[in-house]
């Protein structure tokens with residue numbers, strides 16, 4: 001568990017994508033616990049840090065396996081609610097067909113599992129205080145970013161450059177490229193000091 005200068009914690013045992021822990025009142029919210037193969041390591045890491053019982057919410061930026069694979073196991077171990085947007089949950093349950101060939105292929109392998117009861121971001125009651133879900137569609141249809149204090153947790157809505165500006169992933173993994181570009185521009189315009197991406201380093205924005 002690594003404490004970041006912005007006050008959040010970065011998971012060190014998660015696999016596949018960056019996972020973060022932030023304070024929400026007296027409790028904790030965990031953003032993107034990573035691949036299923038990293039679940040036991042993340043649970044042990046939280047337990048060793050004395051945090052496991054305080055994690056009340058597991059928040060997913062989107063449904064991809066490298067972000068969401070461990071979510072069900074980690075949420076169960078912590079006794080936490082699992083949050084995802086309805087649109088992205090519907091891709092996992094098969095109600096919505098991914099829009100591109102690559103996404104249809106990628107979601108056919110190792111699809112993250114969801115528990116019987118999930119909480120829907122933007123719909124269900126009890127979303128963690130101090131965290132704001134910012135719609136960030138494009139990479140997946142229901143992708144969201146999370147704003148907390150002076151930081152933006154952008155998942156795979158964008159990659160971050162060294163100066164804190166945002167750029168897009170290669171087009172083939174994006175569900176809707178024009179939408180993803182509009183999302184990145186909107187996120188870049190937010191007044192935050194830090195960008196904590198799903199892949200790459202948490203980065204302080206350079207102010208011009």
Ligand SMILES: [Zn+2]
Pocket residue numbers: 062064067139156
């Ligand atoms: Zn992704």
